[in-house]
Every structure is written in C-alpha cells, then in structure tokens.
Amino acid sequence: MPQSSPTIPKFPALPAVAMRALPLAPLSISMTAYARRVAKSHPGLFRRLGVHDHARFVLDPTDLPFVICLEPNGGTPRVQVMRGPGEGAARIAGPLAALLGLVHGAFDGDALFFSRDLVIEGDTAAALALRNAVDDAELDLSQEIAAMSGPLAAPIKRLIGFAERRTGVSLTRPEEVGAW
C-alpha cells in the first residue's frame, strides 16, 4: 500500500517573492567563492564525478524565484544564479529543503524520486554521478559558512542551529545516530 513521504518544508511564499529583488551577479560571485572553498576541502567529490566533471548542472529550488547553474569545471567550480529555467546537461529540481537535505545526507535521493519530491531531467547519468558524489562527500554547508566567517563563526553557527530547529530544514549535516 502506498505510504505518505515525510513532509518537505516549503520556503515561505512571501520571502520568496521578496527574493526576486536580489542582485544575482554578487550572489553568483559569492556562491562561486563558496563552491571553490568546498571544492578545496572535498577534492574527492570531483574525482567521483568522473567524465561528468565538466557538465553544467541546473539546480532548481522550485520554491525560490531563481535557479543555480553549477559547473564543476574539473575542481574549479563556477556558479551562476539566474532567473528562468537555465540551461545545462541535467536539471535537478525540488523544494530547497529537499535539495539541502540531499546534500547533508538527511534524505535519500531515490526515496525523494519515488515520492516525486525530486525531479531529474536531461542527462540522467550526470545527475546520478553528482548525487552520488555529493552523498559520498559528507558535506556540511553550514560548517563551511562558519569557517569562512572568522570571528563571527560562533554566532553564525548558533543562528543556523536556531533556523534549523524553527524551519525543520536540514541546514547542517545530521549527527549519525547509530549502534555506537
């Protein structure tokens, strides 16, 4: 019997509308710098992409008014934030919380695919390689932001923790609860 999937929080509509006014060029520059920092600390991620390490991926948070085009570029990634559908080898679309949950290993990609919370279009092999590479990298995006923030790291971590608890969105890599 089909079962309901866990509820994926949606980005609130009002702030999403307000984000239409965001200047995209500075956002792209900061996200490129951020991606390059992640690339430096996780070189294995790009090795695992194999022949797809120069593909262009369109990451589409469906509850935000822009898409994120990511080019791994062999380990020197470029990020372009843009309005409209964007063009690339593969498109991975879903609510922002689903995409962040995938990055942090809080959700299983196949389960999100079964429940239709995640849509993949275009080059399926490239999309699969990216998903598997990210899953293996054990990323913690908040940790990376905190590490870039110098003396503000501690308050930023606290702020992110507060936002995570309030929204239910996976903003950090969850602690592995296990047998040991």
Added chain:
Amino acid sequence: MVMEIVCPAGTPAALRAAVKAGAHTIYCGFADETNARNFPGLNFDRTEMREGIAFAHFHGAKVLVAINTFPRAGDEAIWHRAVGDAESCGADAVILADIGLLDHAARSHPGLRRHVSVQAAAANADMINLYAVEFGIRRVVLPRVLSVPEIAAINAETEVETEVFVFGGLCVMAEGRCSLSSYATGQSPNMNGACSPAEHVEYNDQAGVLSARLGGFTIHRAAPGESAPYPTLCKGCFSAGDKSGHLFEDPVSLNAEHLIPQLQKAGVTALKIEGRQRSRSYVAQVVRNFRAAVDAADAGLPMPEGMMAQLSEGQSSTAGAYRKTWR
C-alpha cells in the same frame, strides 16, 4: 545465534554509515564492470576499498566484495585482477557468479573465502552442493524466487551457509538470467553491471506527468501525485489494445522484516539488504531497523514496527516469493 545483517555500500561514506549503524557485514564493489551496480559516481577504487575494509575491521565488521558480473570473452583478466585486489585489500570474502571465475578464485586464491552471488541463481541444494564440492564455496545468496519452506528444504540438505534478501529492489526474473535491459539499451546487468544504465534513461516532466524513457522507448508515465518507479522494463506500465498495466510486475520493493523469525527457523545465516545505489541516509535507516529486528528475534521478542515504507520503490512493499501463492 544472531542472524548476520549484510548491508550495501555504494560509497565509502555509505560503508562508514553502515558500520556506525550496526551492520555486521557490508558488501560493495569496485568502480568498474566487475560488479552488478556499475552506476555513475558509485563504488570504490582500490585505495578506498583498502581504507573501507580497514575501517570496518577496526569496528568489528566484515566486508564482502561483489565481483558478480560475467567476464567478457577475451577480457577475463579484468575480473581476475579484481579478485586478486579484493584479497590484497583485506576482503573477508568475494561474491562471485561465474563458474570460470569461481574456479580461478579457488585455484589462485585458495585462502580467500568464496560466496556464490544471487546472480548465479543457485536455487536448489544439488546445485549449491556442487559449487561447494568443486569450488569450495562457503555461502550462497539465494535467488528471490524461493518460499520459506523451500529455503528450509535447501538448508536441510547442505552445509553451505545461506543468505537471503530481506529488503530492497525486487527483480521479476531469476537473477543472472535477465536480459530485458539489453533489448532496449544494448547493456545488461549480467555483462555490464547496470540494469537500465543511466546514460540510456531520460525523464521528462510535463505539467506534473513524469515520463520515463529507456533507450528511446517510453516505459512509464506517472500522473501528478503518483509515485515514480525505477526506469526498468520489468516495472514499466504498457498499453496494448484498450488495456494499460504493469505487464511484468508492479513497482514494489521487497520487505521481509516480519518473516525474520521464520527465516531464522529455516536455517538462514544472513539477511541481505539490497541497495548499493542508495544513499548513506537509506543505508543507515535500513541497517538500524534490521539490526533492531534481528536482535529482537534473537531475544525472542516481537518484531519492531516497520519504518521503511517511504524508502521503498513505489512506496509499496511485498513479501515477494517468501509467501508465494503462485508458481
């Protein structure tokens, strides 16, 4: 004795997650066509395998290396090298399907424990005992076509350990004998290590209707809100005349967690979880669930409530052939 949980790992991170979640044993493969989950971004290079095995051993878990495709004529050396590398990386056993490769492993690596893969479709005691006599196999992974009484009958007639699937993707065919994927893509799980290789799969979402194409053929359309299956021909939904339906099999996953006490009574040694293509999140959740279940079975306690429906293909599950009402 507690039944052994044999858990999949498609990446080193998944292996670590499995160990931390309490898996007794992890199975994984090299990043090439020698294993039957040869998908982009998955599997282990030689260094990762050596490090993964060392990590598992340090925490008291075992690692089995699946080299379970059928060697291509003229290229047997690739498969031979994989067996040798598995041994030098410290693998506790190799999981093999091909008779020639079993013979090579038995002759060239006699100290390396050998298991027969589900891909060999060894479904009766005579066949299993022949593998034991000829190639010294210690364990067989039984195909997913047997009922619990049939598994008990096999165990009554063999000293070889049996391992059975209890959770994950379910094939409609006897494993190792399915070529459906190759009709549409030119590649099969048996020779190339991938059923429905990703480079032949294409999805298209139009107004919420998700179409899946394999090798250019539309094999499934999911209406808005309807769960999506894997893009395999055996789970495809086809139309003929005025009828549409899943010609071979509904998109469901195997879940035999409630049969664990019966499988234990039937003499099964190990319970296998499918899903080397799945994430570390899946691995951790499924392992925790099954570890709790086998510990409960060992203590004579009731099975814990299942928690895994949302991880299942089609978000539905079945006990498959274990409760066979068909022949």
